[in-house]
Structure formats: structure tokens, C-alpha cells
Amino acid sequence: MNNKHVTSSKLRKLTVLMIAVLAFVAVLSGCSDKNEAANSSPGGSSGASSEATSSSSPVASEQPANGTEAEALPIVSEPLTLTYFTQLAANAAPVVKDYNEIAAYQELEKRTGIHIEWKHPVAGQEAQQLSLMMASGNPTDIIEYNWTDGYPGGAAKAIAEGNAIRLNELIDQYAPNFKKLLEEHPEYKKMITNDDGDIYAFPFLRGDPSLLTSAGLWIRQDWLDKLGLKMPVTVEDWHTVLKAFKEQDPNGNGKADELPFNFGQPNANKFWFDRTSAFIGAWGIGTGFYQENSQVKYGAIQPEFKSFLQTLQTWYKEGLIDPDYALTDSKAMDAKITGNLLGAGFASIGGGIGRLYQLMADIDPSYKVLGAPLPVLEEGDTLQLMQRDFPYTGLGASITAANKHPIETVKWMDYKYGEAGSLLMNFGIEGVSYNMVDGNPQYTEAVTKAPDNLSFAQALSKYALPAANGAFVQDKRYFDQFAGLPIQQESMKNWMQGGTEKMMPPVSVTADESARFASVMNDVNTYIAEMFDKFVMGSEPIENFDKYVKTLKSMGIDDAISIEQAALDRYNSRP
Amino acid sequence: MRTLRKDLRRNRHIYMMIAPVVMYFGLFYYLPIYGVQIAFKQYSIMEGIWNSPWIGFKHFSDFFGGYYFDRTLRNTLLISLYDIVFGFPAPIILALLLNEVGRKHFRNLVQTLTYMPHFISVVVVVGMMFDFLARGGIINQLTSSIGLGTVSYLQSPEWFRTLYVGSGIWQQIGWGSIIYIAAITGIDPTLYEAARVDGAGRWSQMLRITLPGIMPTIIILLILRLGNVMNVGYEKILLMYTPVVYETSDVISTYVYRKGILDGSFDYSSAVGLFNSVVNLVLLVCANSLSRRASGSSIW
CATH class of the missing domain: 3.40.190.10 (Periplasmic binding protein-like II)
Structure with missing residues (x-):
């Protein structure tokens, strides 16, 4: 009898302990999950980017052609990681889980030395997740968002709330490509400046009138x-x-x-x-x-x-x-x-x-x-x-007040407005997703005749993402190939009257x-x-x-x- | 002090077990009360909760004077009322019915089948409703085959509450009945024996023994339910509603969701949320004291 009592009380103790341990483990594993996720994404991307290295090195060596002082690559000597909030484009979503899987961004990381940790909000909940991120007081370094349309209060409020900073001076000093673009196109400058005269974002721009009707x-x-x-x-x-x-x-x-x-x-x-x-x-x-x-x-x-x-x-x-x-x-x-x-x-x-x-x-x-x-x-x-859209629809990448490396970020952004960067963002990797034919980039069959029944837009998303978002200028030559079906051309003509x-x-x-x-x-x-x-x-x-x-x-x-x-x-x- | 320490040492395992619960309530229910002050402030994310300027009751007067106040309040109360009138008794009735079923296998089968839907995510449930109730869905095929014609249920404001409450009953009836079945099991069997000896039939056994036996449980649950009158399941409504049925489906919580989360007016939606909680608290206290006076059972 006594013996039995002892065992049962031991058993009870053991059970209680086990439950406590279990609860503790559950809490811990909740934390470790997060770490794992954070660790795995750079790991995964570095593996993938080394794969892209060999094929794309010729492009990188052509690079210094339009060399200005700020173009010196890589931008950083020490590895730098920036966080970047942007929507995972609908066309890309079936193909990649994260923009670090896109060859263009891998190559960009290799050239600039800056690693991007992407935060993609759940599709359809961008506004909500941006609000939550703001409320948590822990914004990403870069936020790409529709500032004129989707952001309550617009760009002025974004600056007041620290989700964007004034970029004019930084652009003058560190963004030669982008500065040149604004000088050539004063209408762009007018659109991306708010009424206080602040430039608040690096915009996604459509570079040609034919890109504006879609x-x-x-x-x-x-x-x-x-x-x-x-x-x-x-x-x-x-x-x-x-x-x-x-x-x-x-x-x-x-x-x-x-x-x-x-x-x-x-x-x-x-x-x-x-x-x-x-x-x-x-x-x-x-x-x-x-x-x-x-x-x-x-x-x-x-x-x-x-x-x-x-x-x-x-x-x-x-x-x-x-x-x-x-x-x-x-x-x-x-x-x-x-x-x-x-x-x-x-x-x-x-x-x-x-x-x-x-x-x-x-x-x-x-x-x-x-x-x-x-x-x-x-x-x-x-x-x-x-x-007809305006060349700038409000979608742009801001630098938040929380960003500790605004200069490097500006240089990274600026690279994409330069010639080499623009080719990279619109067409991906030379020799893989496009070839230069008579000075014009032509998509390869990896894009135009992709396996697995992928559409053009989806297949292209593995290499570059010219249509959805990102801070650079969309190239007309992308669209001419993208909407290349005669029926698409005819539809466009109908829509543009x-x-x-x-x-x-x-x-x-x-x-x-x-x-x-x-x-x-x-x-x-x-x-x-x-x-x-x-x-x-x-x-x-x-x-x-x-x-x-x-x-x-x-x-x-x-x-x-x-x-x-x-x-x-x-x-x-x-x- | 010493007794406390001794108690802590002696019962440390029990305290360890309760610690996560206390932490949970502390972290997620008590700590956020600090943030309630933004209901009275012009909240700015940059200034932070503490430093934002006070503006008194402006958010409240905006809400009460707003165009949607009457409608969202009415919808919230009506949906809650329907849910209490039809949804609350349903599991009780099921439990009583199951109690009368003699065959064990059949009883287990019914129990399993009725509480299975509880485990289906509300997203899936709403998806099923959309499929079944669509114009070409099974319900409309049935009704049109017997000549009743088709109804676009999900686009008809007058059907919204029925669908909302009905699907809620379907989903929760089995799960909700568990607690009543447990309470019925707890009734002293000698009472039934005595009643049978006195010649009571099954009907009067149910009315005079089973029902009174589980009455305290029913009352406690009803009081708790009344404390939630203002919180309707907005996740489900968000999934179910379209602007066509806003008239009957737009409730305070969905309004808060659109204002607070989608538009980023955290201060305004905190004010509305606070108003909700105060009404809930008042109802809970009233229901509790009424019940204490009337029946003697109460939460405190």
C-alpha cells in the first residue's frame, strides 16, 4: 500500500515536471523557429548566388564603363545586410518564395556586397502588415510601397512617421545615375517630390509612354x-x-x-x-x-x-x-x-x-x-x-529613419538606375536570360519558351522582375517582347485611343x-x-x-x- | 512572508504549471491596458503612446456621431442576440437528446459527427458555404429541382444573419454539447432511480432532474456569453461579407478592422474597442447580479 502510494506520487511529480518541461520547450522552440528562419534565408541565397556567379561574371567585368566616383563596386567592403519590405509580385509568387531567389538580385548582391533580407507581406494584406510593422516600432531599412495611393496620409506623413526620410541631399551626393535621370526628366522629379520639396522614395518608373497603358x-x-x-x-x-x-x-x-x-x-x-x-x-x-x-x-x-x-x-x-x-x-x-x-x-x-x-x-x-x-x-x-498610368504610380522604395546605413542604401538604389543595373533589373543575367543582339537585349528561350508550362512573366521572374516593383526604370524593350503576341499589340492599340x-x-x-x-x-x-x-x-x-x-x-x-x-x-x- | 515562501517551495510544481497561464494573461491582457490611453489621444507613431497629445473624448464623439454608428451597433446586437437565442440552446438540446439515446454506438457516432466540424478552420467553412450556396450550388439545385427557384444567398442582406448563425450552430453544436454531457454525467443516478420509483416518465425525468441538474452550468455559460455580446466573430464576417450585404453584416468589429488596421487610425479604433469592452463589462456584471439574485448561481 505504502509502496504504491510512493510510486504514484513520484509518478505525479514526474508528470508535472514533464508538463513544465514541455511548456518550456514549446516556448523555446517558438523562439528558435524565428532564428532558424532568419539564418536560413541568407544561407539559402548565398548557395544560390554562387551558382549564378560563373555565368554572369562577363557582365560584371564590362561594368566600370560608366564609372563615376560613387559607382565604385562593391559598395561596401564589410558585408552589410539591409531589410526590405515589399510585396512579392503575383507573377513571381508561383516561382520564387523570396526575391533572393531571383537571379538579378543575387547578382546585384554579388556586385554591391549588400545583402538584402526581404520581408514580403502576405498578398492582399500589404496595408495591414505595414500598419502592424509600424505599430511594432521596428520598421525595415527600406520600405517599398505605394506612397500616394495606399499610404494613409501620403508621403508627408510617411516622413513624419519615420517610414521615409528626405533624400534630396543624399541623391545629390551619392546617386549620380538617379540624379542624371531626374535632370533629363524633370517631370519625374515633379512626381516623386512631395509638396514640401522632399524626395521621399526611389521610384519604380515606366520609361516609355507605351508602357503606361496596360x-x-x-x-x-x-x-x-x-x-x-x-x-x-x-x-x-x-x-x-x-x-x-x-x-x-x-x-x-x-x-x-x-x-x-x-x-x-x-x-x-x-x-x-x-x-x-x-x-x-x-x-x-x-x-x-x-x-x-x-x-x-x-x-x-x-x-x-x-x-x-x-x-x-x-x-x-x-x-x-x-x-x-x-x-x-x-x-x-x-x-x-x-x-x-x-x-x-x-x-x-x-x-x-x-x-x-x-x-x-x-x-x-x-x-x-x-x-x-x-x-x-x-x-x-x-x-x-x-x-494611362503616370510614369510614377506612387510605388517607390523609401529609406526609413531606422536605417543605419542610408548612404550605402542610396548607392545600392542608384546602381539600379545606371546602365548596367538597369539591364540587370529588366533582363536578368546576360547569357542566361538574355543575349545582346545588335545592341538590344533579347530574352533567351529560358524565358520565352520556359519548361513546366510557365508563362513568360512567371519564367522571367526567376531571372528578373521588370514589371511589378523594385526601384529602377522599366525598359520599353522588355515590354515589346513581353506583349509580343499580335493580339496583344492590337489590344494595346485599341486601349490607347x-x-x-x-x-x-x-x-x-x-x-x-x-x-x-x-x-x-x-x-x-x-x-x-x-x-x-x-x-x-x-x-x-x-x-x-x-x-x-x-x-x-x-x-x-x-x-x-x-x-x-x-x-x-x-x-x-x-x- | 515565511508561510508564503514555504508554500512556494512546497507547491512549486503547481506554481510552475500555472506560471505560463499567468504570464499569458499578464502579457496579452494586462500589459496592453497601458495602450488603452491612446483612445483619448491623437496618436502618432513617432511620438509614441506616452507622448502623443491628449484630445479627450473626440474619438468617441466621432464614433457616436459617425454615419455607421447606428447600423454597426444594431447589426452587432442583432447578430449576437440571434446567436444567443438560437445558438446558445442548441448544444443543450443536443446534450439532452443524446442523453436519452440508449444505443451506445449510435450515440458515439452522433457525438463524433457533430463535433467534427469544430475542427474545420473558419476559412474552409466559409469556402464551403460559398460553394454550397452559390447560384449553381447544391442548395440551389435542390430547391430549384422541387420548384422553389434559386436564391443568391450570399448576396441577399436578409439571409446574412441566418447563414451566419446557422453555420455557427452547425460548426459548434457538438463541441458545445460536451460540457453539458459532462454535467449530465455528474448528476447523481439515485435521483433517476427515485424518480422512476415515483413513476416519472422520461420526459418528466428530463425536465425535473436532468435540466435542473445542469442548470448551474447553463447559467454560468450564459453569463459568460452575455459578457461577449459586443464581440461577434468578425473573422467569419470578414470572410463572408461583400458590400452588397453590408446593410446587415457590417458590425462594430469589422468597422474597427477597416478603420484601424486598413486605415491605420489606431487611436480611433482603440476608442471603439474600449467602448465595446465597457458595454461587455456592464452586461456581464448585470447578468451576474441578476442571476445571483434570481437563481443563486453566479460567477462571483
Whole structure:
């Protein structure tokens, strides 16, 4: 009896101890996980970069051609690691886990001696993770972000909050390539300077007008042909075409299951209508802020917007718009496309039009889509708004106040704006991902005919990332090869008909105004997203448009407009 | 002091066991209270929590006067109310039913099947709902095959609460019933014997012995539930809602999420969060004292 008691109490002790130990181990392992992750990424990359070494050394030796004092490479003699917050580009995500797996960045590390530790936020949660990073008080050395669009309060606030520093002096002293670029293109300088005169980021720039239009409407050309219809030009034409898609069974399965038009989920449809100005541009307005002779207006409260909504409502009622558009995410959209159901929609040139072809190549060889011209109201009208980005969309890499090596960072950034750096960022490694043909870089088959069914954009992502982000100038010669399909060229031509005078340049609001602006626009955007769907779906009669405008006014939309107006005035008076 | 030390030494293993729990609450529940002050400040990340300037109740008055205050408050309360009215009794009913099942195998089977959904991540559950309830989904195929037509459930504001509460019941009913089944097991079997001798049928046994037997458990859980009235499961709502159904689905926590996390107004969303917590606390205290007076069982 006594014996048994002893054993059982021992046993109990042992159990308690074990649990305590277990708990402790669990805590420890939580910590060690982090260390491991931190350790493994440089290790992994160094292995990979040595692999790239041999192939790329000839490029490195050509290097000192445009040698200025700051070009001396490597930039650092001691190894230096910088942390860099940026989105993992959608095209790169299937191919690499981290930008250190991209050959161009490995090569860049080898040339400059600076190692980058990438912090990629989860896709779709960039804003959230940036906020959390700020709240934690431990920002990365470099933050690449959309400062004019996505950052509450814009660049001025970013500087006030230490997420960016003023770069003008550093650029003058340590960034000869970038300085030269700004001298040659004063319009770039105007865009990347905030109203206080501070340059706050190294921008991602598109170096040629042809790079600035990249998205628009697409339509099933083969359906048009089958039904003997012309490419629609006016909004009324579109109505005819969509109705024919609905009623005349272009997919030929004997069922009226066609979904003539789908513009995707609410966030996406605002984005598409606003970005491409499709349909809404026919009425001469945008959905958001736009300007008329330097006068800022807000599209969603204009009387023309009512007429735009009225049209969509009618189409929805007639079944010309996919009734489930609000629930259609990109996966569902793909399913509708491959199911041969969808007649028209929005797409970008590469990831959209190019991808549609890839999706459908095996399913239906006769499949043919084409970028449609943005519709106008009356035949012969010229479209007043089209889709054209500014060379700078707000995306740029800032140096945070927490960065202890701003000079080295500036030199590292500057290298990418130089000739050698630009080739590296746009085309990757010479001899591997591109070859020089008559002085022009041509992608090799490793990119254009990649194994494993990778698209051009995906295959290229192993070597370089010219399309998505990064601080450098996008090269036109990349795009000519990227959107090389005749259909892509034709789509581009269709999308580029129209004016751009009404577009808002990348203005920035002041830190003081930004709180008010953000708080107004939060309510406004929520309300518009909701009411847009209600109007389109008809659960809110169009007669209530005036009430809707009144509500927006009570939310302070007029204040937001005058804040934007002041920002535009300041922008226009920038030197 | 000496007794404390002696106690610490003698029961050190027990203290070691409780230490992680204490640490957890300390770190994640008590320490952050320090940050609550930003609800009354114009918070700036650069200035830090302590040095940001005070602005009094401005965030609160902005919230109460804001366009979405009425709607988010109403939605929060209604969803919570539906959840309490329909969701709270469901596991109790299941436990009572299971208690009456004679065959052990069948009972185990039902128990396993009902608590399995608990382990499915809410993301997956919402994904399943989207698939089943889509226009071409199984539910609509069934209803249209018997001539009821199709409904776009996820785009109809009037369906949102039903779907939210219903899927919640489906997911949690089995798991929630465990505690009641345990409580039922704890009831003295001699009571049932005595009741049978007195001629009570199964129905009155259930009403007069089982139910009163688990009443204290029910009341405690109900009080705790009432202390959470303002916290609805916003993760699930975020996954489920689209602007079309904001009308019935936008609750205070999703509003805070959009304002605080997406827009970076931490001060404003702390104020709203604080308001939430205060309401919860008041409800908890009221429910507790009511129950103490009425039935004698209470948390403290």
C-alpha cells in the first residue's frame, strides 16, 4: 500500500515536471523557429548566388564603363545586410518564395556586397502588415510601397512617421545615375517630390509612354465573328453585343448559360472602372477624383454617374451582367472563362490577355479574345478619359529613419538606375536570360519558351522582375517582347485611343489634411461600394441617386474634394 | 512572508504549471491596458503612446456621431442576440437528446459527427458555404429541382444573419454539447432511480432532474456569453461579407478592422474597442447580479 502510494506520487511529480518541461520547450522552440528562419534565408541565397556567379561574371567585368566616383563596386567592403519590405509580385509568387531567389538580385548582391533580407507581406494584406510593422516600432531599412495611393496620409506623413526620410541631399551626393535621370526628366522629379520639396522614395518608373497603358476591356472575338457582329464602339453597341451573347448561344452548347459580362468583386470593379475608365469614361467622368481644367471633381457624385449606373442596372436586369459578379474572385473568374461562359470582362495586357490564351489554349483552340476599344456614347465621340498610368504610380522604395546605413542604401538604389543595373533589373543575367543582339537585349528561350508550362512573366521572374516593383526604370524593350503576341499589340492599340487631360496626377495631401481625408474617404468608399452594387442589382431604385449624393455630402465628400483641390494646386505649382 | 515562501517551495510544481497561464494573461491582457490611453489621444507613431497629445473624448464623439454608428451597433446586437437565442440552446438540446439515446454506438457516432466540424478552420467553412450556396450550388439545385427557384444567398442582406448563425450552430453544436454531457454525467443516478420509483416518465425525468441538474452550468455559460455580446466573430464576417450585404453584416468589429488596421487610425479604433469592452463589462456584471439574485448561481 505504502509502496504504491510512493510510486504514484513520484509518478505525479514526474508528470508535472514533464508538463513544465514541455511548456518550456514549446516556448523555446517558438523562439528558435524565428532564428532558424532568419539564418536560413541568407544561407539559402548565398548557395544560390554562387551558382549564378560563373555565368554572369562577363557582365560584371564590362561594368566600370560608366564609372563615376560613387559607382565604385562593391559598395561596401564589410558585408552589410539591409531589410526590405515589399510585396512579392503575383507573377513571381508561383516561382520564387523570396526575391533572393531571383537571379538579378543575387547578382546585384554579388556586385554591391549588400545583402538584402526581404520581408514580403502576405498578398492582399500589404496595408495591414505595414500598419502592424509600424505599430511594432521596428520598421525595415527600406520600405517599398505605394506612397500616394495606399499610404494613409501620403508621403508627408510617411516622413513624419519615420517610414521615409528626405533624400534630396543624399541623391545629390551619392546617386549620380538617379540624379542624371531626374535632370533629363524633370517631370519625374515633379512626381516623386512631395509638396514640401522632399524626395521621399526611389521610384519604380515606366520609361516609355507605351508602357503606361496596360489594361482595358476584353471581348470574345470568336463569339463576335460567330454571330456576325462588329467590334462594339458605343455603349449602345455593347448593349446589342451583350444581348446577342446572352440570347444566341455563342458557345454552342444549346443552353443560354452565357454570362455576357462580368467585372468582378466590388473592390476589383471599382478598381477596373476607375483605372481603365471603361464605360464610365464614355460619360466623360471617372469614378473617383478627376480634374477638369485644374478643377477637381469626384465622379461618383456627378449626374453623369447616375446615367452610368442606370445603364448598368438595365443590363443587370436583362441578364447581361453575371448576377454573381460581386462574388467572383479571380479563381471563380478563371472557372467561368475556362467553362466557356464569359463573353467580356476586364484584363491587363500580360497577366490578362496573355493568360486567357494560356488558359484556353488546350480547351478550345478557336478561342480568341481581343482588347476592345473603350466605349463612347455616340459614334464619332472622342473618349475624354482613357487608361494611362503616370510614369510614377506612387510605388517607390523609401529609406526609413531606422536605417543605419542610408548612404550605402542610396548607392545600392542608384546602381539600379545606371546602365548596367538597369539591364540587370529588366533582363536578368546576360547569357542566361538574355543575349545582346545588335545592341538590344533579347530574352533567351529560358524565358520565352520556359519548361513546366510557365508563362513568360512567371519564367522571367526567376531571372528578373521588370514589371511589378523594385526601384529602377522599366525598359520599353522588355515590354515589346513581353506583349509580343499580335493580339496583344492590337489590344494595346485599341486601349490607347482617348484623352488623358482629365486624369489626376499623383498628388499628395499634407499630414494635417490626411487624417480628415482618410476618415472621410473610408466612410465614402464603404458607402459607394455598397450603393454601387445595390444600384446595379436594382435593390436600390435609381431615383434614390439624389439621396445617395446627399448622404455622401453629409459624410464630407466636399471636404475631401477641396483637400484634393489644394493638393492639385500645390502639385501644379511645383517647380 | 515565511508561510508564503514555504508554500512556494512546497507547491512549486503547481506554481510552475500555472506560471505560463499567468504570464499569458499578464502579457496579452494586462500589459496592453497601458495602450488603452491612446483612445483619448491623437496618436502618432513617432511620438509614441506616452507622448502623443491628449484630445479627450473626440474619438468617441466621432464614433457616436459617425454615419455607421447606428447600423454597426444594431447589426452587432442583432447578430449576437440571434446567436444567443438560437445558438446558445442548441448544444443543450443536443446534450439532452443524446442523453436519452440508449444505443451506445449510435450515440458515439452522433457525438463524433457533430463535433467534427469544430475542427474545420473558419476559412474552409466559409469556402464551403460559398460553394454550397452559390447560384449553381447544391442548395440551389435542390430547391430549384422541387420548384422553389434559386436564391443568391450570399448576396441577399436578409439571409446574412441566418447563414451566419446557422453555420455557427452547425460548426459548434457538438463541441458545445460536451460540457453539458459532462454535467449530465455528474448528476447523481439515485435521483433517476427515485424518480422512476415515483413513476416519472422520461420526459418528466428530463425536465425535473436532468435540466435542473445542469442548470448551474447553463447559467454560468450564459453569463459568460452575455459578457461577449459586443464581440461577434468578425473573422467569419470578414470572410463572408461583400458590400452588397453590408446593410446587415457590417458590425462594430469589422468597422474597427477597416478603420484601424486598413486605415491605420489606431487611436480611433482603440476608442471603439474600449467602448465595446465597457458595454461587455456592464452586461456581464448585470447578468451576474441578476442571476445571483434570481437563481443563486453566479460567477462571483
